Ligand code: IPE
Ligand code: IPE
């Protein structure tokens with residue numbers, strides 16, 4: 358494979374969103390515990406963020422933990438939270454060096470106060486940066502996001518709201534809708550990801566499991582996106 362394989366392709370989506378799925382199956386194939394898959398998944402998340410920043414993606418949104426994932430075994434959930442806490446803390450110097458901005462989308466009240474403080478501090482530390490905006494969806498569900506937006510508007514006594522009013526109360530307020538949504542691991546569903554924002558997103562599904570979704574796979578997805586004809590109903 359030539360080195361040019363990882364050169365930036367001509368059409369880079371402004372906003373890429375990724376459903377990072379398949380960590381468990383990646384581990385199973387290797388007769389490893391699921392947590393080993395999550396560790397490999399986290400490492401691949403870091404490489405993917407760095408590559409997206411390098412090629413000039415403006416917004417990267419990743420689905421790391423859904424509202425429904427709270428129903429998994431307590432041990433797995435605890436391990437995922439531990440990985441997130443340690444991982445983000447360890448990755449912080451690289452995020453600073455890469456000029457990244459950070460947002461966390463989801464219901465943070467579900468986490469212990471130490472985790473909440475770590476997440477808030479990380480967002481704050483990077484708030485003066487000007488580069489790619491990385492949004493991590495944790496304890497995130499599309500329906501839950503829309504519901505909390507509607508409840509906020511109701512609490513304000515609002516009536517006859519517009520699309521803009523609703524969008525401005527989503528966790529993703531101010532972030533343009535995703536151009537390209539990638540899902541790894543062969544599942545052909547959204548699993549409650551960015552339900553409102555994905556109205557006109559292009560989807561890319563691949564059988565590759567998330568820990569194996571390396572740079573060349575990312576570039577394949579972007580090349581596929583570049584061939585799409587987006588008509589937005591016109
Ligand atoms: C994605 O991998 C990570 C999370 C949902 C937290 P999975 O853990 O869903 O892996 P599979 O789908 O079981 O292979
Ligand atoms: C979606 O994957 C959520 C994340 C990748 C964080 P799941 O593994 O939870 O989705 P389902 O259960 O296969 O629909």
Ligand code: MG
Pocket residue numbers: 378379380
């Ligand atoms: Mg899964």
